[in-house]
Amino acid sequence: MTTTQPAPTGQVVPLVEVTIDGVRTEVPKGTLVIRAAEDIGIAIPRFCDHPLLKPAGACRQCLVEVATPDREGTLRTMPKPQASCTLEVSPGMVVSTQLTSEVADKAQHGVMEFLLINHPLDCPICDKGGECPLQNQAMAHGRATTRFVDVKRTYPKPLAISTQILLDRERCILCQRCTRFSDEIAGDPFIELQMRGARQQIGTFDSGVLGFAGDAPVGAAELDDSGRPFASYFSGNTIQICPVGALTSAAYRFRARPFDLVSVPSIAEHDACGAAIRIDHRRGVVLRRLAGDDPAVNEEWISDKDRFAFRWQVAADRLVAPLVRDGEDGSGPLVETSWADALDVAATLLAQRRGSLAALPGGRGTLEDALAWSAFTRVVLGTNDVDFRSRAYGGAEEADHLAARVAGSGLDVTYADLDGADVLLAGLEPEEEAATIFLRLRKGVLAARTHVTVLGPYLTRGSAKLRATLLPAAPGTEAEVLEATDTFGASDGDRPRIVLVGERLAAAPGGLTAAAALAERTGARLAWVPRRAGDRAAVEAGLLPILLPGGRPVADESARAEVAAAWGVTPPAAPGRDLAGILDALRAGELAGVVVGGVELEDLPDPAAALAALEAVRAAGGVVVSLEVRRSAITELADVVLPVAPPAEKAGTFLTWEGRPRAFAAVFDTAALGDAAVLGLLAEEIGTPLPDASMPAWRGQRVAAARLDAPAPPEPGPGQAVLATWRLLLDAGRGQDDEPHLAGTARRAVALMAESTARGLGLQGAAEVTVRGPRGSVTLPLVLAGVVDGVVWLPFSPRERAGAAALGAQSGDIVEVTA
Incomplete structure (x- = not known):
């Protein structure tokens, strides 16, 4: 029937x-x-x-x-x-x-x-023991005794698939889950089924078995920017789906038994994707993180960064007590003190300078934290000088775009929408900046339901795995290329169209304007994909100089009236300064202080200028109050440092790039306080309690989106090239501290350029090149690839200073390139 x-x-x-x-x-x-x-x-x-x-x-x-x-x-x-x-x-x-x-x-x-003939009976020492499908099913569907009396097959162990993944081959039952995941989901050739019959085994690519041509397996794509043919950002998923204990983590191996662990569901904090994870801990120590099962977001997969990079929360430089400057005039060294004393000092310093203060809350917080920062800035500090963007950004054009098209937009574009659409990626490299989006796009591409078009200087390894069509654009010409594009994706137009703009597009003048115009011309939906977990929440909370919570324009009288009715305090009417304006005002003495929340100087567009601005505040007798999880460069410049809880020690809600709320509970019940709680205590000490800042989306007139005509990009001269750069998923950032195994799988820094560019610069046959910018230089191996002519690509590695960050230059700047 x-x-x-x-x-x-x-x-x-x-x-x-x-x-x-x-x-x-x-x-x-x-x-x-x-x-x-x-x-x-x-x-x-x-x-x-x-x-x-x-x-x-x-x-x-x-x-x-x-x-x-x-x-x-x-x-x-x-x-x-x-x-x-x-x-x-x-x-x-x-x-x-x-x-x-x-x-x-x-x-x-x-x-x-x-x-079970060759499987070892080592369950008591196996990492999978206690949660092993083979154990369970052997009890339910196996014999009580064995008839096998010969010697079992053995191999040297463990075999290092990478610095993070170790393989015990004798445990493998050849189910091929790991190889199928690598091929079908991640698209990374780093593990394979080898040989036949009794010698069949899983392992790394073996030149004696599979046949190599140079450094790559036969049929593999050119190495381009990876530097490592078998590295994968998703290799940890093979450990989780292995039904036996064959694949193990170097960091977790022999650390605990599954039945000794306490599991807590949570949300990954490293990007704006909101991947569901499971945190396993014992005796107050997190020992591992696994992928959660959430079909609407990450399905059952997470990146290796989300899986393994969690020890930063308990690093040796973790702040455990408030710090204040010693001495009557506050000019001495930072010393630990009580919460009561630190709050009293901070409240006194801030109250004396109310009306001449600003806030830089960063983009790492939860929605609750962002709302508290927004209320604290307007109600307690009495200013609209606030900006969460601790990165290169597009100034007023980006602020207007976020206010007009992102804040209060709800779930307009979701993960499900990406599967079965024509997608244009502008200023976004999802494998590096939004790994969950990458996996969802690849799933749709392999099923022939999704087509991806990429606007960028070259077709990256990740884009090649998405079978993407390249819209070649040198940095600074993105707006020009988008304006000349009438359509993208399938020619029949049956599939819906989606434009995903990354935060990097804002650094290209006119880029966001052109992307929005393209979306209007093609009937596409437009979505913004930031890199940090708290950026979307910051937009919704109004952590911009022109925005109030829920997308309410600061300059709109009725919007301010709604906020005043909810808070009991009318927010300032004049739009405030953005990040650059705040730093300039601090340096010029126009502002008397700043409250900073977890901002890294290396992430700012001009770290040296930011450092000079904060030093000028202290020299002029101003105040710097910092809310931080760990010590940083700003710690040494602060008058008061208030420690805040990392994600594992607080409950909250992240907002994904979609605008989807992702609530999570605290893993540990500690005395640590989140940003919202600390700001609440500080507001109470000042005598102005914080109101409940949560508000529904604004239904009135939105901020008018800016229409910015892109200026002509600068032309490189002899010996020069245009710089293209972005951050890689694994780049020695502070979120990867104390995880040496994960650091070993990072892609090495190289300089990419076209063969024609290298020839024009006289670099034929050069193994390395030196790239010089306004504030420094870096020497890297040269790799020839299909990069737009006249462009050199470097990774942006602010912490290790191994890429573009060492130059003091941004994408689109002119740099010198020599052998």
Whole structure:
């Protein structure tokens, strides 16, 4: 019997009737038998099967007895048990699992016996022991004793797949989950099934087995910017989906037993993707993080940065007590003090200078933190001089764009929308800056539902894995290229169109204006993808000089009236200064102080100028109050330092780039306070309690989006090139501190340029090049790639000063390049 049901797309999906263990059910045509059984609550044992990977039928543990009707309708049993993970249902099919069929039960017992022939009995020392599918299913579907008396196969162990991933080959049952993930999900060739028969094994690419051509496996893409042919940003997922203890983490190996751990669901804090994670801890120490299962966001995958980079929260420079300047005049060294004393000192210093203060809250906080910063700035400091953007940015053009098109826009574009759309990426390299978006785009691309177009100086390795079409644009010409683009994606236009603009596009004058105009011309939806976890919340909370919470314009009288009715205090009417304006005012003595929240000087557009501005504040007798998790360069310039809790020690809500709220609970119950709590205490000490700053989205007139005509980009002269740069996912940032294994998988810094550019600069045959900017130089290996002519690409590595950050230059600047 076959019926139909409506699909979400409006198409009619045929339903197929199938009987499993005597239970009749209807499932969509194409459903695997193992999924149909799951739908009615029947669990069939399996190892290789995974709902997000293609069927493989590698382990054979899911064998069931199957009968189907012949042409006359007579039910005929198949001569041998079938793998339910590769067999699709058909009309009238009758399936008997191990619960009702002796044939299926015997087959599963036989397969289990084969799997355990060479598998070591080292469960007490195996990292998977206690949460191992092989353990569980061996108890349920295996023999009580073994008949195997020969010597088991052994290998030297462990085999280092990377600095982070270790492989115990003798434990492997060849389910191929890891290799399929690498090929189908990540697109990174770093582990493979090798040899045949009794010698078959999983391992790194072996030149003696697979055949190499130079440094890369046969058929592999050119190395371009990776520097490492087998590195992957997603390799940790193979550990989690391995059904045995074959793949392990170098950081977690032999650290704990699963039954000793306490698990807490949480949200990753390293980017604006909001990936669900699970934090496992023991005795107050986080030992590992795993991917959570959230089909709407990250499905079951996370990046290695989200998985392994968590020790920064307990680094040796973690602030555990407030600090104030010693001495009556506050000119002495920073010393630890009590909360009462620190709040008293900070409140006194700020109250004396009210009306001449500014706030730089950064973009790392939760929604609750951002709302508290917004209220504290307007109600306590009495100013609109506030800007969360601790990075290169587009000034008024970007602020207007965020106020007009991002704040209060809700879930206009979601992850689900990316699967089945024509997507244009402008100023965004998702594999490096938004890993969860990358995986969702790649899923749609491999299913031929999504087409990706990339605006950039060259087709990166990540873009190549997305099979993207390149819109070549040298830095500074993005607006010109977008203005000349009439369409993108499929020519028939049947799929919806989406334009994803990264925060980097704001640094290209006119880029955001041109992207918005392109979206209007093509009927595309526009979404903004920041890099930090707290940036979208900061926009919604009004941490911009022209914006109040909920997208309310500062200059709109009715908007201020709504805020005044909710807060009991009318916010200032005049738009405030942005980041650059605040730093200039501090340096010129026009402002008497600043409250800073977790800002790194290296991230700012001009770190030296920012340092000079803060030093000028102290020299002029002003005040710097800093809210930080760990010591930084700003700590040494502050008058009062108030420690705040890292994500593991507070509850809160991150907003994803979509605008989706992602609430999380505190992992540890400590005395540490989040930004919102600290600002609340400080406001109480000053005598102006903070109001509840949460407000619904503004329904009135929005800020008018700026229309900025892009200026002509500068032309490089002899011996010069245009700089292109962005940050890599792993770049020795402070969020990766104390994780040496993860640092070992980072892509090495190289300089990329076209062969024609190298020839024009006289760099033929040069192994390395030196790139000079306004404030420094850097020497890196030269790699020739398909970069736009006249452009040199460097990674932007502010912490290690190994890339463009060492030059004191931004993308689009002119730099000198020599051998």
